Amino acid sequence: MLNLDKIIDSAIADEDLDDPSSPSSDLTSLPSDASKTVVFRASLSRSLSIPPPLVQSPSAQTVAVDEIIADHSLHPRGSSVPRTLASYLALPAEKYSLLGQATMERLDLHDLSDDLQAKILSALSPSPPSSSPPSSPSSTPPLFKLEIPTVTLLGSEFSPTLYAAVVVSPYPQSQAKIRILHCSIDGGKAARFADGRFSVNCATVITDASAPASPASDGASCMDVATSVVVTCPVPPRFQSLVPSRLVSSAGSSVMSRLIRLLLPRFLKDLGEDFTVWRSGKDDERLVPE
Numbered sequence: 246m247l248n249l250d251k252i253i254d255s256a257i258a259d260e261d262l263d264d265p266s267s268p269s270s271d272l273t274s275l276p277s278d279a280s281k282t283v284v285f286r287a288s289l290s291r292s293l294s295i296p297p298p299l300v301q302s303p304s305a306q307t308v309a310v311d312e313i314i315a316d317h318s319l320h321p322r323g324s325s326v327p328r329t330l331a332s333y334l335a336l337p338a339e340k341y342s343l344l345g346q347a348t349m350e351r352l353d354l355h356d357l358s359d360d361l362q363a364k365i366l367s368a369l370s371p372s373p374p375s376s377s378p379p380s381s382p383s384s385t386p387p388l389f390k391l392e393i394p395t396v397t398l399l400g401s402e403f404s405p406t407l408y409a410a411v412v413v414s415p416y417p418q419s420q421a422k423i424r425i426l427h428c429s430i431d432g433g434k435a436a437r438f439a440d441g442r443f444s445v446n447c448a449t450v451i452t453d454a455s456a457p458a459s460p461a462s463d464g465a466s467c468m469d470v471a472t473s474v475v476v477t478c479p480v481p482p483r484f485q486s487l488v489p490s491r492l493v494s495s496a497g498s499s500v501m502s503r504l505i506r507l508l509l510p511r512f513l514k515d516l517g518e519d520f521t522v523w524r525s526g527k528d529d530e531r532l533v534p535e
Contacts, residue, residue: 248400249435281480283490285497288473289505293517297464305526315416330453330466331419333520338387338411352388368426386410401435423449443478470513
């Protein structure tokens with residue numbers, strides 16, 4: 246059976262590098278130029294129907310526009326809008342309580358290393374670095390770190406850490422987008438070799454798919470979540486005869502698909518529960534991070 250760690254061992258031996266288990270080992274010494282790549286792809290969409298509240302106090306039926314991100318040409322400051330899924334999705338990202346839980350940690354850009362700051366700011370920059378400077382720390386959207394459960398791919402363990410930005414569209418557009426800015430990997434030898442050598446294009450979009458209010462509607466809210474991820478990793482020339490790209494791409498895509506099928510429904514369920522508590526007006530019961 247193909248084992249990525251053993252392939253790394255073989256390459257290390259051929260390059261006369263140190264044992265990778267040694268603190269002095271430098272897997273980055275392996276050549277990184279490549280004309281071949283492996284690509285992992287996965288996507289998934291899920292919907293959640295949330296029944297209307299049985300009882301809702303008058304004070305909980307609306308939310309102040311000043312508490313959400315809104316188009317003030319349509320909704321001036323000081324006014325209120327219905328406390329619906331549309332207004333919930335327009336909350337500032339830090340107000341989604343599940344984004345403060347242990348699995349998704351709020352970050353301060355200034356607390357990160359200079360190297361990681363540069364990577365995140367570069368990912369946020371809409372233009373190539375040569376034409377304009379990266380975004381400044383003061384203009385960055387809310388940032389979060391997500392630890393992904395360890396997965397095994399072809400005999401090697403991979404423990405990804407994702408750094409994401411959450412961008413909220415103003416009410417009444419009401420869409421939240423989680424965009425991955427950077428990914429680091431720890432784990433087995435293959436994971437440490439791959440770290441810093443691959444690119445990730447991943448986004449999760451949360452939208453309000455509720456039917457327009459009408460006498461015929463049941464008042465339920467419908468939340469849609471869709472995620473897609475593409476990982477591209479170059480294969481150095483030394484590995485190209487050892488790594489069957491089609492097999493690795495297929496195996497990696499399968500692992501990512503299983504992971505998304507595990508994580509996305511859980512995320513959607515937690516988000517739905519958070520919305521239900523927020524809609525009730527019991528904000529003091531939500532674990533909103535400072």
